[in-house]
Amino acid sequence: MLRYLCAGESHGKGLVAIVEGMPSNIPIDINRINEDLKKRQQGYGRGNRMKIEKDKVEIITGVRDGKTLGTPLTIVIKNIDYKNWTNVMGIEKLENQQKKILEPRPGHGDLVGALKYNHKDIRNVIERTSARETAIRTAVGSIAKQLLSKFNIQIISHVLSIGEVKYKFTDKDIFKFKNLIEESCLRCIDTNVEKEMIDEINEAKRKGDSLGGSFEVIVKGVPVGLGSYSHFDRKLDGTLAQGIMSLQGIKAVEIGEGIDGITNPGSKFHDEIQYSIEKGYYRNTNMAGGIEAGVSNGENIIIKGHMKPIPTLTQPLKTVNMFTKEEKEAVVERSDNCAVPSASIVAEGICAFIIAKEMVDKFGGDSIEEMMLNYKSYMNYLRER
Numbered sequence: 001m002l003r004y005l006c007a008g009e010s011h012g013k014g015l016v017a018i019v020e021g022m023p024s025n026i027p028i029d030i031n032r033i034n035e036d037l038k039k040r041q042q043g044y045g046r047g048n049r050m051k052i053e054k055d056k057v058e059i060i061t062g063v064r065d066g067k068t069l070g071t072p073l074t075i076v077i078k079n080i081d082y083k084n085w086t087n088v089m090g091i092e093k094l095e096n097q098q099k100k101i102l103e104p105r106p107g108h109g110d111l112v113g114a115l116k117y118n119h120k121d122i123r124n125v126i127e128r129t130s131a132r133e134t135a136i137r138t139a140v141g142s143i144a145k146q147l148l149s150k151f152n153i154q155i156i157s158h159v160l161s162i163g164e165v166k167y168k169f170t171d172k173d174i175f176k177f178k179n180l181i182e183e184s185c186l187r188c189i190d191t192n193v194e195k196e197m198i199d200e201i202n203e204a205k206r207k208g209d210s211l212g213g214s215f216e217v218i219v220k221g222v223p224v225g226l227g228s229y230s231h232f233d234r235k236l237d238g239t240l241a242q243g244i245m246s247l248q249g250i251k252a253v254e255i256g257e258g259i260d261g262i263t264n265p266g267s268k269f270h271d272e273i274q275y276s277i278e279k280g281y282y283r284n285t286n287m288a289g290g291i292e293a294g295v296s297n298g299e300n301i302i303i304k305g306h307m308k309p310i311p312t313l314t315q316p317l318k319t320v321n322m323f324t325k326e327e328k329e330a331v332v333e334r335s336d337n338c339a340v341p342s343a344s345i346v347a348e349g350i351c352a353f354i355i356a357k358e359m360v361d362k363f364g365g366d367s368i369e370e371m372m373l374n375y376k377s378y379m380n381y382l383r384e385r
């Protein structure tokens with residue numbers, strides 16, 4: 001079973017993950033991980049923190065001579081900014097206690113975290129609720145992508161909306177737009193829409209406000225049969241939705257045509273089944289987003305994530321001081337005012353890990369060679385059905 005644990009505070013020494021269950025002999029290119037980390041840090045609307053951190057991953061265990069060993073991988077991303085935060089985030093008892101943060105931000109984890117864990121200083125909550133944690137999840141996802149690339153499984157993401165500016169993507173092959181997406185500062189395919197989105201972000205910034213939006217992740221090359229209908233917690237749409245929903249700020253997830261699609265009658269919603277000797281079973285449409293009954297059906301897996309506006313506002317909302325109980329303005333922590341493009345990169349990594357886990361579950365394998373043999377034999381079996 002492929003699994004991982006991660007840890008780390010936003011302004012602490014760094015972020016760390018242990019990934020267990022990766023088959024041996026998978027080539028690991030550290031540059032590819034760092035590229036994804038860089039993409040996560042980009043995007044119009046991000047705050048000053050991203051100018052300080054230049055995330056780079058260090059692999060401490062589990063890789064030798066450029067390949068996985070089949071043993072746990074330990075990966076670390078150091079927080080460059082930690083050197084400026086030792087008097088706040090030091091491990092030893094702090095000599096000069098900083099002023100406590102007592103005014104929780106509506107929409108963030110500040111109040112619930114302080115109540116749940118009995119913290120008298122909201123700093124103790126912010127440090128882990130912060131989306132800085134998504135850097136390590138992106139790195140883990142990037143490692144998963146390297147496993148998936150052995151099976152020709154590709155992942156891409158793009159932004160569909162920022163605030164009220166929306167864009168409907170209708171072309172069947174998103175992958176031919178890869179360069180456009182990677183060149184766009186908002187991961188938006190349409191340059192005119194991108195300009196409108198930038199204006200929207202600038203306007204929000206000017207008002208001390210923030211914005212959310214939507215993105216889409218598409219996974220190509222997933223074989224039929226990942227996930228299972230045999231038990232609720234094995235359904236692929238369920239595990240993917242949980243993964244995307246666990247991403248900070250995400251408030252809704254759709255698979256395939258999701259919300260837009262459900263107003264159609266069944267005759268216009270469901271993807272008719274076709275067969276040819278070259279392709280096997282296939283569909284001309286993909287309203288289902290590549291998953292039926294919690295099982296991948298061989299078409300592209302399509303997931304949309306909808307992100308709420310960032311909670312930290314430079315024109316803060318009202319809150320209550322947790323010590324005096326007086327009405328106050330919420331704390332203003334250094335912040336992004338829109339992070340939808342970054343969220344889409346993290347979501348790519350989340351999906352990659354879940355699909356990689358399913359691949360390892362189905363095709364087993366202590367080594368990539370063993371996994372590949374099982375995969376090929378299964379693909380041959382599918383061709384004969």
Ligand SMILES: Cc1cc2nc3c(=O)[nH]c(=O)nc-3n(C[C@H](O)[C@H](O)[C@H](O)COP(=O)(O)O)c2cc1C
Pocket residue numbers: 047107108109129130131134247248249250308310311312334335336337339342343346
């Ligand atoms: C990539 C990314 C960057 C984010 N940056 C910020 C930020 O700078 N300031 C902020 O208040 N929230 C930011 N958020 C959102 C909060 O982390 C999130 O709203 C908060 O943890 C509460 O969780 P919830 O929105 O899922 O309920 C970001 C989210 C993501 C995915």
